[in-house]
Amino acid sequence: MMADATQRLFSISTAAQLAGMHPQTLRQYDRIGLVRPQRTAGRSRRYSLRDVVQLREVQRLSNEGVSLEGIRRILDLENQVHRLQQRVGELETALADALIYRPGARTFAAGVAGEVVTLDQGRRRVLTGGEIVVWRPGP
Structure with missing residues (x-):
């Protein structure tokens, strides 16, 4: 070190x-x-x-x-x-x-069938087969 x-x-x-x-x-x-x-x-x-x-x-x-x-x-x-x-x-x-981590911030992902899925702030979504998560930094 x-x-x-x-x-x-x-x-x-x-x-x-x-x-x-x-x-x-x-x-x-x-x-x-x-x-x-x-x-x-x-x-x-x-x-x-x-x-x-x-x-x-x-x-x-x-x-x-x-x-x-x-x-x-x-x-x-x-x-x-x-x-x-x-x-x-x-x-x-x-x-x-x-x-x-600001209150009220929302993150979305696309589900398997193309639906919009809201993700909890600061939590990882457990991916099942075929899903991807795209992250784009906010303004």
Whole structure:
């Protein structure tokens, strides 16, 4: 199973190595709020893959001359966009579910003799020999 990009897996030394930085730099970035790792019960820092990507972005922006305050603001906006994209995905799923299982929605099929058969929403029809069910998504 693949780990989530936000799962906190890496110690400070591993994250520093992956980001190409010194661990002290990561401590400084944590103090000023650029990249905030999660803390274990023993107060040691744990970084996610997403944190490592952000550390690399901090390094890139710093090399381009962006101030640490400017980098913090950029990262805050990127994090906000990420949260909003997640929320949009949740809302799209909820909307799709609501449209599929909305009250009063009706699904029809053709019976063996060509008659129209109403199907219960969310239930499968048991097919007997010779029947087919055609599904077309609604508007």
